[in-house]
Amino acid sequence: MEVKLASSYGFCFGVKRAIDIAQKYENSATMGPLIHNKNEIDRLQNDYKVGLYRDLNEVKPNDTVIIRTHGIPKQDLKDLRAKDAKVINATCPFVTTPQQIVKKMSQEGYSILIFGDSEHPEVKGVKSYGEDLEDVHVILEKSELDNLNFKHDKIATVAQTTRKKEIYLDIVNSLILKNKEVRVFNTICDATFENQDAARDLSKEVDVMIIIGGKNSSNTKQLHTISLENCSDSYLIENETELDSSWFDNKKLCGITAGASTPDWIIQQVVDKIKKY
Numbered sequence: 001m002e003v004k005l006a007s008s009y010g011f012c013f014g015v016k017r018a019i020d021i022a023q024k025y026e027n028s029a030t031m032g033p034l035i036h037n038k039n040e041i042d043r044l045q046n047d048y049k050v051g052l053y054r055d056l057n058e059v060k061p062n063d064t065v066i067i068r069t070h071g072i073p074k075q076d077l078k079d080l081r082a083k084d085a086k087v088i089n090a091t092c093p094f095v096t097t098p099q100q101i102v103k104k105m106s107q108e109g110y111s112i113l114i115f116g117d118s119e120h121p122e123v124k125g126v127k128s129y130g131e132d133l134e135d136v137h138v139i140l141e142k143s144e145l146d147n148l149n150f151k152h153d154k155i156a157t158v159a160q161t162t163r164k165k166e167i168y169l170d171i172v173n174s175l176i177l178k179n180k181e182v183r184v185f186n187t188i189c190d191a192t193f194e195n196q197d198a199a200r201d202l203s204k205e206v207d208v209m210i211i212i213g214g215k216n217s218s219n220t221k222q223l224h225t226i227s228l229e230n231c232s233d234s235y236l237i238e239n240e241t242e243l244d245s246s247w248f249d250n251k252k253l254c255g256i257t258a259g260a261s262t263p264d265w266i267i268q269q270v271v272d273k274i275k276k277y
């Protein structure tokens with residue numbers, strides 16, 4: 001089987017940075033999973049003794065606590081500091097930006113609209129920076145705009161870093177027609193789109209497409225969706241053990257891409273195995 005890698009794939013800047021930070025603090029632990037990739041988290045645990053807190057109550061004074069790439073809610077950060085833990089912040093700077101925008105704009109009297117998944121840790125963290133949580137609204141679809149009651153007639157919007165720009169634009173267009181003032185901040189991260197554009201191009205020219213990444217990672221799932229648009233034989237796997245040889249029957253060229261949290265060593269294992277089919 002011939003294999004072709006996407007022109008852009010895998011780790012983004014924020015994830016590389018978080019892993020570098022974690023590797024510097026052996027015997028530390030992270031607040032929530034550091035990144036959305038179980039294999040890499042296991043490697044950090046085995047090689048660097050980086051543990052994982054399930055709950056804030058597990059943190060003891062003088063513990064070294066690493067904040068994950070997606071950030072944590074403001075109150076959790078305060079509670080950690082109050083416990084006299086040593087807090088190391090590995091939040092991606094592109095996630096810190098919307099947190100700070102939400103804080104500043106709500107202090108200036110704007111209602112806040114976040115385009116994103118209200119259950120995602122990044123969005124929960126960003127939302128927590130609003131001054132009045134009842135006036136921080138989270139939506140995934142334009143149609144949800146009709147159900148919102150903004151307290152102010154000026155609105156500031158940010159987007160979850162991994163969302164699609166086209167949908168954000170659509171929401172913002174609709175918003176400006178119904179409100180006097182809308183401040184739009186483009187907080188979508190380009191790293192995701194470089195991988196997405198490359199996956200789109202590659203999926204048009206291959207017979208089968210393999211997307212490697214965490215099954216709970218939203219940017220990996222989006223790579224899968226995009227690939228499926230052009231290549232119906234597109235499969236999402238976490239590592240090489242999930243490959244099924246029947247996917248490659250009568251196929252010549254296999255395209256490979258990987259989510260922003262997928263380490264190179266996992267990608268290499270997948271490539272090596274596919275080449276043998």
Ligand code: F3S
Pocket residue numbers: 012013014015069092093094095161189190191192260
């Ligand atoms: Fe940061 Fe963008 Fe990665 S927000 S964690 S650089 S996908």
